[in-house]
Amino acid sequence: MGYGRDRELFTSRNGGGLDVFAMAELSVDNTLKFMLNPHRLARLAEQRALYPDLEVPDLATYLSNTWKAAGDEPTTQTADAYGMALARMVQRRIVEALMRVSKDASAAELVRVATMNELHRISTQLKSDSQNYVYLKGRIDNFLRSPEETVLPPVGSLPDGSPIGCGQ
Structure with missing residues (x-):
């Protein structure tokens, strides 16, 4: 018995149960979609250039x-x-998001340069031999060598949620 999976549920990678990591990943991706939006980053750089006296951080x-x-x-x-x-x-999601922006042809060149530079900075900073750092360093280094050949996994989307007015 039970209910089938539909558009109102989070995608699961653990065999159908509640996947808290997939939910958290979607939440992070959704946040990064706004924080690292290429057009927003371009406006940030522009604001910094036009108004250097304001406390706007550089890119x-x-x-x-x-x-x-x-x-x-x-x-x-x-x-x-x-x-x-x-x-x-x-x-891992931040690194993937930076890679996406770096590959985005619609992004301003200064944004692509800044995100590539940040990926390089992160890669040189990863000194630990933890599994995560080894993975990230390899991923970043491969990307920096050949961005056009790097395949990025698709970003998931949040579920639609319950229709308005249901359950009355």
């Missing part, structure tokens, strides 16, 4: 702060395994 600082917010080394940020797994996932 490099903004991108660097986005990475730092995820925690440079998740093991020092959280004590529990679940929190560390989420922090590592956030780092």
Whole structure:
């Protein structure tokens, strides 16, 4: 018995049960879609150039702060395994989002340059031999060598949710 999976449920990668990591990943992707929107990044750079006296961060600082917010080394940020797994996932999603912006032909050149530079900076900073860092460093280095050949996984979409007016 039970209910079938439909458009109102989160996609699961664990065999059909509630997949908390997939839900968190979609939430991060949705947030990054706005934070790292290529047009928004271009406006940020433009605002900084036009109004240097305002406290608008330059593009490099903004991108660097986005990475730092995820925690440079998740093991020092959280004590529990679940929190560390989420922090590592956030780092992977930030790297993927930066790669997407770097490959986006509609992005301003200065935005593509800044995101490529941030990926390079992250790669040179990854010194630990943790599985996550080894994966990220390999992924970034391959991308920087050959961005056009790097295949990025599709970004999922949030479920639609329950229709308005149901259950009355």
